[in-house]
Amino acid sequence: MPSTQIPPITGAAIDPPSLRPPIGDAVIERIDPQALRARLEALKADGFTMLLDLGAVDYLTRKPRFDVVYHLLKLPARAASVSEVGTPVRMRILCGVDDGQALPSVMDLWTSADWAEREVYDLFGIVFEGHADLRRIQMPYDWEGHPLRKDYPMRGPERERSPRPAFANKSNVVAGTPPSGRTLAALQEQVKRVRAQDDKTP
Template sequence: MTDTAQTPHAVEPDALQSTLAALLGERAQSITVVRGEVTLTVRAADYYAVMQTLRDAPQSRFEQLIDLCGMDYQAYGDGRWEGARFAAVVHLLSVTHNHRLRVRAFCPEDDFPVLDSVTPLWASANWYEREAFDLYGIVFDGHDDLRRILTDYGFIGHPFRKDFPLSGHVEMRYDAERQRVIYEPVTIEPREITPRIIREDNYGGLK
């Protein structure tokens, strides 16, 4: 028996850009095509509604959320970045139309970054949003179980933020007298190590 089902041809990036512009209108802050990949940037206030439209509209039909991560733009562009600091970046896949999309939404406030959770739209966003909360401190409003997923329960801070110290804030060790693991302030003093370079004219027998 021959399977007559065929995979739909991939939509050209420029065509997808035009489709999204017509579908979203002013809710799309920008729609760019770089290296054949389409990136849609939306405001935090429009984030959830836009994502629901992208999932349900017949011309988009992004049935799958395949990735979501946090971003910290504090030192982006060698410090020339002047926009909001934190963002969530989402990758969507349409099986129906065979096209992919990157969606980016910036948090309105740097001190307390918040975005709507998209777990009611895609269950796969659950652990991704927990990871972004754990590593970047982005709070996803409406998430049913927003807690750390990679770091320990007693961990202080968010380790993927650009201003997080490389040595951390606390160190963990086993205390034999107390017979348990304890946390203590880090005793390592931050320092910058400059590697020593030795130049030899005849290194390794080479001339």
């Protein structure tokens, strides 16, 4: 068998999907952002009733930087048996988009795009124009940065500065010490005292 130990690809132009013949898991198409909306409308009319997934990949040094990936599935929009469903066509649409560039929302075509687009916006910072309610979905609303970008540090930019979240200090309870204020040493001392007393009482 051929060795799987292929030397790593170096250099700026990392674009794995273009480097290798597709594996045959789906019909793959690459589309420009301008043509995206029209193509997806045509596909929807063609019977791709399901937008299975919508995700993004960050190729940090490539131009355009991001790939937004649409996975479509052609299923009959009515009750159908196993043989009627058969092996539905899978389609994968890759759309290169640059930092700061917006994509048209497809929420009106497939309602499920709602959360998927919000997630891509939250984690990658790609804006979808025409989305009714584009706000963060996974991270807190006041979070800064988009965590799944390749230049976002794994542990988050703030972690090194303060291991303890700020809200921990904002309550009447001081974290780390019991509400009674007694420390472990005091506790052990108390246990010892109680035991000594117990020994004395008959």
